[in-house]
Amino acid sequence: MQGIISISAKGTGYVAIEGVKEKGQDPEIDFKHLHTALHGDMVEIILHPKKYGRQTAEVSKIISRGKTRFTGVLETENKLFFLKPDDTKMYTDILIPKEYLNNAKVGQKIFVEIVSWKDARKAPEGKIIKILGRPGDNNAEMHAIAIEKGFDSELPEKVELEARKIKQDGIKSADYEGRRDMRKTLTFTIDPSDAKDFDDAISFCVIRPPRPSGTPPSQGETDLYEVGIHIADVSHYVKPGSALDAEARERGTSVYLVDRTIPMLPEVLSNDLCSLVPHKDRLTMSAIFVIDKNAKVKSEWFGPTVIHSQKRFTYEEAEESIKKATSPLHKELAILNNLAKKLTKERFAQGAISLEQ
Known part of the structure; x- marks a missing residue:
């Protein structure tokens, strides 16, 4: 059983x-x-x-084993060194042989891995993987919390090496093949002011019905809008079976703490090649919709693209531009905001639940 x-x-x-x-x-x-x-x-x-x-x-x-690594404080008694675990469900201390102390000092916050435990009558033996700092220190405690939950801020060296090689190769002309070219379409990002990586962007353009030059619009004729939602195409860089793929699967997500972010991928990818920064070509996966003024979707397209963001907005800048027309892109933002409100209204009319109220 x-x-x-x-x-x-x-x-x-x-x-x-x-x-x-x-x-x-x-x-x-x-x-x-x-x-x-x-x-x-x-x-x-x-x-x-x-x-x-x-x-x-x-x-x-x-x-x-569900878990073999623990954080805690290094203590000593009768010339023996041991970890006093932070995890309240870890019912025994972990003995640290002198050869596994890794220059740690008694009283320091440490990260330990169990290497042997054959006799239940004795404490397990472990080795110190990392010295985290002084107990009570904010950086040490935050690092310990992240590690305890399986999110180490430091990535394995082989993962970093893979990422650096990808960064060195950069984006080549062959990478554009088979992608819809959106580089000339107005594109921008909207993120928190302290964001370091921009993993999604929005594009916008007006589609005017074709008519002979000089011919005025017919009665009832209105413009359509092409709205694109773009996310960084991480799959272009992270190949199945690679060290990057294995590490990303293990982590599952980036972690956002109060004072730091622990990325799922090395920063040379998450903050660079996979970040939709302004004024640089970036490879993306996109959803493109043609929408009328009543926010009714007329057509849709999904697939790989290449974009070139022209602007990085903070939330505050975007909101101020919509309310006070402070940005050269005020008109585009206002149209998008109006469409978003209509889509939200329609979604709630169909039974959606607001989790923020």
């Missing part, structure tokens, strides 16, 4: 077994029967007789 084990702060384990739906009936495992199992491990268990109406069990095998 197998399942993922959850361990309480008191050191009692509970294993979620597929097919057991009754609340409170996950097998309970006493501390002495954990046999080195840690919170989040995939384990195999042996059922024991019920105790006070509760199914009990014992871990017979650890199939895979």
Whole structure:
């Protein structure tokens, strides 16, 4: 019988077994029967007789570890060094042999990986991977929080090397082949003032119905608008099976903390080649819509493109331009804002829910 084990702060384990739906009936495992199992491990268990109406069990095998790296403070006692983990579900200290101290000092915040744990009667042994700093220091604590959740601000060297090689190669003329060329279409980004990477952009142009030169518009004839939504084409650079691909899959997303961003990709990509900065060609994946003045979609197109952003707006600049006409692009922003309001109204009319109210 197998399942993922959850361990309480008191050191009692509970294993979620597929097919057991009754609340409170996950097998309970006493501390002495954990046999080195840690919170989040995939384990195999042996059922024991019920105790006070509760199914009990014992871990017979650890199939895979859910977590082997922990942050905490380096302490010492009786000439032994050990990690006092931050994770409240880690019920044992981690012994650090002297050869694995990595020049760390007692009292420092550190990041440790378990390297051996064969005897449940003894503490696991670990090695120090990184010294984070002084406990209580903002940078050290924020770094520890990120690492505990699986987001290290430092990427493996092989990932950085791959990214630097891509950056060195840059965008070649062959990369434009098979892409819709949007470089002459008005394009801009709107992001927070402190944003470092611009991963999406919007393009806009007016489509006027064709008519002979000098012929006035016919009654009821109106302009159409081409609106494009563009995101950086990361897949052009991150190839399946590469070190970059493996690291991105492991991280899953960029992490935005109060005082820092931990990017999913190396900064030479996220802040450069995959950032839709002004005045540079960038490879993108796009959704292009032709819309009338009532925000009704007349046609749509999806595919790879190349764009060239002309302007980077902050949220505040875009809003001020819409309200006070402070930007040369005021007219375009005002039209887009009007279309957005109509689309939002239509979406709510169809039953959409506002999560901000």
